[in-house]
Amino acid sequence: MNLKNHFELLATYNQWMNSKVYEAAAQLSADELAKDRGAFFGSILGTLNHILVGDTIWLKRFANHPSCKDSLREITTLDNPTSLNQILFGDIARLTEHRTWLDWQIIHWISELTEDDLAVTLSYHNTKGIPASKRFSSLVLHFFNHQTHHRGQVSTLLSQAGVDIGATDLLVQIPEESQA
Numbered sequence: 001m002n003l004k005n006h007f008e009l010l011a012t013y014n015q016w017m018n019s020k021v022y023e024a025a026a027q028l029s030a031d032e033l034a035k036d037r038g039a040f041f042g043s044i045l046g047t048l049n050h051i052l053v054g055d056t057i058w059l060k061r062f063a064n065h066p067s068c069k070d071s072l073r074e075i076t077t078l079d080n081p082t083s084l085n086q087i088l089f090g091d092i093a094r095l096t097e098h099r100t101w102l103d104w105q106i107i108h109w110i111s112e113l114t115e116d117d118l119a120v121t122l123s124y125h126n127t128k129g130i131p132a133s134k135r136f137s138s139l140v141l142h143f144f145n146h147q148t149h150h151r152g153q154v155s156t157l158l159s160q161a162g163v164d165i166g167a168t169d170l171l172v173q174i175p176e177e178s179q180a
Helices: 003-025 030-034 044-062 092-112 136-160
Strands: 121-125 131-135
Touching: 003 044, 003 092, 003 136, 030 044, 044 092, 044 121, 044 136, 121 136, 131 136
Parallel strands: none
Antiparallel strands: 121 131
């Protein structure tokens, strides 16, 4: 399996997990979602917004990659987040709607990439304005890893609130292979 195939798997996993997490979160009241639970970003709502903020920041950076200008065109029209803990959407319905839209954008973007695209170096500035130049494939891997890291926190917060999201392992999404 080449890198592109791995990233397609991660994009599908991302969409699947977000669907499960948001369905579970929708079972809670607005007060329960906004309740500070001592997580990095306070609440379930805060953490879900942080994932969205991170995704937006990275996708806007990725849109500067020459091969991503078309596939991420709609992303470039989004407002730039002002902080990592910004609440972009204060209610779960609007947050879910935007998350669903964004996940489809991610799947489309990944489907358009080639192995050659993944081998280039991408230059960008971090949120503090510090310049960096890193291998694009490594940045895409970080993008998916960041989501997984914080979704794991949300999974724990949901569990503590009495909501079980079920299986979360990537293994569930890996297709069976026939043995030759």
